[in-house]
Amino acid sequence: MNTDENLQLAFQNNSLSHETLLSLYQELLKPRRIEEKMLILLRQGKISKWFSGIGQEAIAVGVTMALETDEYILPMHRNLGVFTTRKVPLHRLFSQWQGKANGFTKGRDRSFHFGTQDYKIVGMISHLGPQLGVADGIALAHKLRHEKKITAVFTGEGGTSEGDFHEALNVASVWDLPVLFCIENNGYGLSTPTSEQYRCAHLADRAKGYGMESHIIDGNNIVEVYQALSKIAESMRENPRPVLVEFKTFRMRGHEEASGVKYVPEELMQFWAEKDPVSNFEKYLIHQGILTEAQKLEINETIQNEIEYALSLVNEEAAIEANLDNELNDVFAPSDHLEVKPDGALQRVRFIDAIQNSLKQSFERNARIILMGQDIAEYGGVFKITEGFVEHFGKERIRNTPICESAIVETAMGLAINGYKAVVEMQFADFVSSGFNPIVNYLAKSFYRWGQPADVVIRMPCGAGVGAGPFHSQTNEAWFTHTAGLKVIYPAFPYDAKGLLAAAIEDQNPVLFFEHKALYRTITEEIPAAYYTLPLGKASVVREGSNITLITYGAPVHWALEVLNANTTWSVELIDLRSLIPLDYETIKTSVQKTGKVLLLTEDVNFGSITADISAYIAEECFTYLDAPIKRLSSLDTPIPFAQDLENQYLAKQKIAQALQDLLAY
The missing domain is CATH 3.40.50.970 (Thiamin diphosphate (ThDP)-binding fold, Pyr/PP domains)
Known part of the structure; x- marks a missing residue:
């Protein structure tokens, strides 16, 4: 591929303008230069981890450029080119990687584990597979609105072994969802070669099992990636359907930098080094007279200046300070709906x-x-x-x-x-x-x-x-x-x-x-009969009492009522939690302070049930009000049996009356 003749053969361009080719080059070069800088910062201890995409840039860049800017992309952790091609500000990316506030996760997650609606990017989680099904949902929303939009989602050859891959492709196929499933086949799942990952000749062959169209593309050839994907994407917009694309490529660095590449044979590294997507495309453009040495230097200088300026902004940014309220308040999204009061017949x-x-x-x-x-x-x-x-x-x-x-x-x-x-x-x-x-x-x-x-x-x-x-x-x-x-x-x-x-x-x-x-x-x-809502996080006092607080939820509420209806002289306050998370601590505390005795009842098994946490809360917050040990009543710590006598023995229903009697007598 190093000869001029081979370069001309490798990049068969039938329709792309010089302007488009130069744009592809700039978008291809930027993630490479950023990565080279990040590897330096990693060695300096200024970032904690790095997942390199060196050698694979053409896929992320080509796919992103083939999509419209308002179409969602779900990248992996080595698809930096998606973010740079979508023009995500570099200083925000760098802040993200250093765990600073101007990033996208407020320091709560690292690397590319984030999304941004502003740029229609949805990042992955470490479990890899779930993003494939998420892409199905995004594409379904477009289809429901009759929008001519597609969704692109990335995975690696290792990720195709996960059940989520099968499920997501099956759903997309059955529902004709316009999802572009992009497999970056880079030869190794961390250190495990493809020979130990799957037995089919090509991962694209798996599409046949789903009645799905598939393609195999040279993932190191930016022109082929961009032209093929542009054609496929336009076809999918007009005829909504899923398409599976396998990109043949290689990553020239380890799974992450600490992994190294000692498990890769030297001759294989050399083979793929000669197919480098950046250097080969650069040589092609120069050979064709599309890129001059002066332009090359100018483009490189512009990118380097952008990188250094963004880093200077991040270096001036203070480290995140831990704020307890911020952390606790961001677990749930604010609920801004108004309560609708019960009314009418x-x-x-x-x-x-x-x-x-x-x-x-x-x-x-x-x-x-x-x-x-x-x-x-x-x-x-x-x-x-x-x-x-x-x-x-x-x-x-x-x-x-x-x-x-x-x-x-x-x-x-x-x-x-x-x-x-x-x-x-x-x-x-x-x-x-x-x-x-x-x-x-x-x-x-x-x-x-x-x-x-x-x-x-x-x-x-x-x-x-x-x-x-x-x-x-x-x-x-x-x-x-x-x-x-x-x-x-x-x-x-x-x-x-x-x-x-x-x-x-x-x-x-x-x-x-x-x-x-x-x-x-x-x-x-x-x-x-009319529509109404009740606030989440509020327990219900089903029956008031003064001697014991019985706290439960679900079917055991009715078990308890049967016992209390049969023993009307017992003054037991029955609390139906209704909401387990959020939990109504105030109602629990108020009742326990009044009665001084507690029975916690659940249908769940004893060990690890929510009643254990409620018991701990009462012991910590209401200890001085207790007149007896906290009593927990639950099902047996066994699986649930089928036969009626066994199931009756399993459940705690028959033990409620005795437990209440014991507490009353304490």
Whole structure:
């Protein structure tokens, strides 16, 4: 490739103007020069880590230049060219990498783990896979608005082994989403070669399994990348569909600088060094008379001056000072909706009807809400909550999904990024484990990291008492109450279920909304027929008392009521938490100060349940008011059994009366 003849063959340009070619050169050169500077700063200890894209710049630059500036790109951690081509100010990038306030994450995350709506860039998280499904959601939003826009998302050859890759491609294919899936095949996943990553000849071949178009492109040839991607992108805008592109390339540095490249054979390094995308394109332009030596020096000088000026600004910027209020207040996005008071005629409904009614009224009020889940469309969901919704709201808004919880949660996040509200129905709360990663690592941390609200509600049919066994009976709220950034709501009555679900949908934050299956058709209540909301984070005093505070939520509220109704002389104050995160500490504290004795009741297993944290809070904040040890009552620390006698033994329901008697007698 070092001969003039080979250069002419390598860069076959049939239509690009000299101006465009020079622009490609400048955009290609800038990330290279920045990287060279960052490697120096890394050795000087002025940045803590660096993921090099040297040798791969043509892909990021070519893809970005082929897209319109208002089309979203979801890059990886070595796609610096995406950010520079989108004209993200260098001083802000440098501040980001040094953890300073003028960056994009207020020092809370490093490297390229951030997004910016100003430049339509959505950064990745270290788990790699979730961004693929997020791209599906962004593209779905464009399609719902009938916009001729595409979304580009990057992954590496290693990332294609993750389940998220399969799920995201499958969803995009089934829904004809205009997503450009870009695989940078650089030969190694950290140190693991492709021979140990996959068995197909080319990763592009995987597209056949999804009925998807695919292409293989020389990722080191900026002209080929730009021309091919420009043509593909324009075709996708006119005919919305997903396309998979495999870029053959190589990274000339380690996975990150500490890794080194000792695992790469020297002859392979030499082979790819000769295919360097920057130096070869530069030689081609000079050979063609498009770039002069004077222009080359001027372009380099301009870039170097820009880099040095940006660094001087960052060097003058003070280090971030820790501020406790700022950190705590940025966990959740502000909720600016107004509470809608209950009003008008009452109607007696079941718990399940209250959920259905709340969903329907929310959908009528807000055309931006999209509901996704398995079998929720014509079938109406396994519990028939969404029966009739397709006829009323249409299949674009009521969307059956493939069985892929992870990708659908990610799609919901993408919808939120691109202007929609997503409600996801987990067929059973147990199945959320298949979508756990994007919930706890993407949705929960998005606003805290870069100010992007994860405007998503995940409905969680849960709970035992219906003989459904280990995989359809869990009440797994504690998985999520441990994760900062998630709100967790768990109503016990139709009135609360309707108002809290409406409020959850109005809230900008990710909300896990637990609906106990055993209550769906057994609990009825008179509630307002009209739309209303209830504030999240407020407990309900179901019954006042003076001798014991019984704190619980979900189905155990009704277990407790059965016991108290059978023992009317006991003066027990029954608190239904309703909201687990945020938790109503004030109501808990006020009641404990009044009664002096506490029974904490949950359907969850004992170890690690939320009642452990509430118990610790009461011990720390109300110790001087206690007249007895705090009592916790929960299910057995076993999986949930199927047979009725075993399930009855598992649950704490039969132990409530004795526990209250013991506390009263203490």
